[in-house]
Amino acid sequence: MKRSHRLVALTNFFLENPSEHVQLPFFVETYKAAKSSISEDLDIIDEMFRHEGVGYLQRTPGAAGGVRFIPSASRDRNKAFIEKLCNQLADPTRILPGGYLYMSDILGNPQLVREIGRIFATAFADTKIDVIMTVATKGIPLAHAVATFLQVPVVIVRRDPIVTEGSSVSINYVSGSPQKIQTMVLPKRSLAEGANVCIIDDFMKAGGTIDGMKSLLDEFHANVAAIGVLAEADDEEDERIIQDYVSLVKISKLNMKKNLIEVTSGNFLQD
Incomplete structure (x- = not known):
């Protein structure tokens, strides 16, 4: 040859x-x-x-x-991609009734999701990770992208048990605004005791869902090795439950009346 x-x-x-x-x-x-x-x-x-x-x-x-x-993507490459992502998310036509932000087109774009996975893999390259965890459904593409680069499996937390996955562990947690009690479940066979878990989510406000996943991991005696979120909301920072995490973009302002969105880079690019 x-x-x-x-x-x-x-x-x-x-x-x-x-x-x-x-x-x-x-x-x-x-x-x-x-x-x-x-x-x-x-x-x-x-x-x-x-x-x-x-x-x-x-x-x-x-x-x-x-x-x-x-x-391990270079800083210049990551910065250029995140700036592009911010510009895409700042489009006011993404504002949905109730103050939600439309992101399904980004999460459904294989090239964008792959690059997001590469960035998180860069952030966690020196961290011992055995498995990627996310909650159904929008976080699934991101979790698989990160897992592909880190060569580890993905486990999916669901709202309801699936009979084909066997017996499950279930917990209740507080999430949303206004706050409400929700349930999440994870099959007992999903995690080995003492596993190092990286939690990946598409969007975080106060962090109630991620905090729920952390509580669920306690039931498995597993460790939270890292947390990565694609976008975080900045308006509830004082009430945030989760502090140690990596975010790519930050939604600084979302005003339905003025049809305005402000999006900046998250803490990933901070020195």
Whole structure:
């Protein structure tokens, strides 16, 4: 195999298998090349990944050493994307009756959702995460995007149990404005005891839903390793239950009478 062909094959492998640790003998056998040649190829690919701002190759020495691709978007790339996202969300035609914000087109766009997943994977690259958790339904695409880059499974919290998922753990929590009691359930087989969980949600006001998921995780003796939200509302900041989280955009003002939305970047870009 020519080096140019091998470089394409290796690049495709890493992009298709992010965060997966692979020992060098696998590449030596697969591409019938010397270990030194593979090592040089990895240097070239790592340099280009960093140049393009999409991530880098993490190398580990020793007998059990190998390499894995860490998706990690550059700050400039993330900033440009988040600014674009803010502009899209600031469209006043997104205002819905009741003061809600229409976001389904963004959550239904595979390219946008994939880039959002890459950003959260960047934020949590150094965090030990065993599983991604979200609540049905709008957070599901985001959770799967993050899980794809981190190579971990997704568990979905639902409002009602599903008979095909077996016995479930159920809790009541307070959410919404005005506040009301709601229920969320999670199948007992979804989580292993002591699992490190990353919670992903599409929108957060006071944080009641996420706080409910944290309480549900207590029932499984699981740990909240990270929390990521696509958009947060700024008008209830003083009453916010959740403090330690990463947000991409912030809805600073939503005025139905003036047909006005102000959207700024979230805390992800803060130094």
